[in-house]
Amino acid sequence: MTGWITGIGWVNGDGCGHGRAAQAAPCWTATVSVPTRRQVFAKADLRFGRLDDFSRVGLAAIACCLRDAGLEQWQHKRAIGIVAATRKGCLTTDLAYLDTLLASGGALASPNLFAYTLPNCFLGEAALRFGLVGNSLIINQSPRNDLEVLRYALQELSWSCGQQGVLAGFCDVPPPDEKERAGALFVMIEATADTGTAPYGRLDLQGDRLVFNGRAMPDVDALVAACFGTMS
Amino acid sequence: MKQVVISRAATVTALGDDLSTLWRRLLAGEGAIAPVTRFATECYTSNHGAAIASLQAAAGDSLMTPLLHRVAAQLSDLPADCRLLVATTKGEIDLLETRRRQKAALTEPDSEGFLARVAEAFALPPAGVTINAACASSTIAVGRGAAMIANGQASAVLVYAADLLSEFVFSGFSALQALAAAPCRPFDQRRIGLNLGEAGVALLLLSEDRAQSEGAPVLARVAGWGAANDAHHVTAPARDGCGLVLACRQALDRARISAGQVCGINAHGTGTVYNDAMELTAFATLFGDRLPPLHGIKGSIGHCLGAAGGVEIAVATQALAEQRLPPTVGCDQPEPAAGGQVGARVQTLAGDYLLCCNSGFGGINGTVILQRITI
DSSP states (O other): OEEEEEEEEEEETTTEGGGGGOOOOOOOOOOOOOOOOHHSSOOOTTTTGSSOOHHHHHHHHHHHHHHHHOSSSOSSOEEEEEEEEESSSHHHHHHOOOOOOOHHEEEEEEEHHHHOOOOOOOHHHHHHHHEEEEEEEEEEEEETTHHHHHHHHHHHHHHHSSEEEEEEEEEEEOTTTTOOEEEEEEEESSSSOOOOSSOSEEEEETTTTETTEEESSSHHHHHHHHHHHHHH | OOEEEEEEEEEETTBBBHHHHHHHHHHTTOOOOOEOOOOOOTSSSSSEEEEOOOOOOOOOTTTTTHHHHHHTTTTSSSOTTOOOEEEEESHHHHHHHHHHHHHHHOOOOOHHHHHHHHHHTOOOOOEEEEETTTTTTHHHHHHHHHHHHTTTTTTTTEEEEEEEHHHHHHHHHHHTOOOOOOOTTTTTTTTOOOOOOEEEEEEEEEEEEEHHTTTTOOEEEEEEEEEEOOOOOOOSTTTOOHHHHHHHHHHHHHTTGGGGGEEEEEEEOOSOHHHHHHHHHHHHHHTTTOOOOEEEEEEHHOOGGGGHHHHHHHHHHHHHEEETOOOTTTTTSOOGGGTEEEEEEOOOOOOSSSEEEEEEEGGGEEEEEEEEEOO
């Protein structure tokens, strides 16, 4: 199974970034800088301000990734899927919604917050903004194996009927008192190399091994670093 | 590509603790939607839902635990090399509710821990993937499991799906004005909303070769599957059903059949105005004026969220085998757009392929096509 990485985008503690505009691969801490609309989209986007933090971070990372891949602009819907891994999902949104529920005995439960208590909602936000009609789903992220989402995405791409590409990555906005990695990162994996943007390189799934440009990758950070290495 | 079959199925729903009971009661047109007693509903727009009888959790535990064990008790002796896919929307959300009410430490009811508990209950290795694609979660998980087998990545996959009737979700749908105050009416002209339900379901998928060589039972072949996003809205379906049409076409292509070979449809049929209208529009696009008989079971067991598709696929195996569709309970004045192909009556099937579909928040749609086979 083979795909071509054509874009990398992320949101971390330093804000938003994408591969071809960055000097170095992103670093991860337990805090994330939740982006404003202006930091992500040049044009007005009324919905962005209503999104929960989890959705803003995930959507911004996808937007940055598509920008890096030259796929941000579109006229016709595209067969691009999204597979996102998460450890905590939209827990912070769940808690915020629960607080509106418990404070009022249910009478003033927030419909706007409830609408974002499914972790896949930001995938829908990305799909409608960028015309992405492929499969879109969340999988659980195991701290021991952060490459699983890339395996899943490559299989999805290989097994699907004529899919152009799959966005694959992770999104986590843990509660403030937790010390786990916070932020989101997505890579764009396209089915062919002859896209408008020169790919970072070739990603193969050989058994369970993920191989980028001939080198086995131990984790996502190594993969991103290897992508940056192709630009130097 | 290997052929994939559903070998065994286990369900626990508000209509009983096994598939044969569910099937019998669906055929009889029974409904389990009733006033909810699990939590206070005075502040909500409805007090109706379909809860599983006598579901009790130990102190500090989730109702997902007894639900899991009631499903697992029906499926012993699974293949040791069976891969596991879990599908749920909110998992052990009742634990989070309880802890927040008690102002207890906010440890997340984590999906990885739940995955491990599911594996243990079915005596499988503690590995697998949990899939969340809203109300299409288990349909997409079945498609994923079928793809794993068809492409030689596995020869046995267990799909386990479950979701609860929780105050968290109930209050949210109430806030969205999406609940029906009385038993819902899928595909009825007077439909006004949905009722929530809860369920646990397990489906054992095997390669057909393996099923034959091991003499395993076969309920149906998984002939095709598809998934697509509307790219339209996060909580509202695309009125033209574009994502559902795309998912169905993917499934038809995989099954290598034409729409005309589909003899019946198990629709999502939530009973909301927009979902059911969207589905009928999509079906009109796919089938033209040859819409096959269709039905939905949410008027009987409520909307079981991430488990809905799995339960409906289990029911569809029975429908194909017996060549009849259970009544769509609550559909007394069917939408004219359904062309007389849906109603609160048992319908006869005449063919080998049945299409099951689900749609959910985030604009996602999933489709599975089952094929009747005899080995």
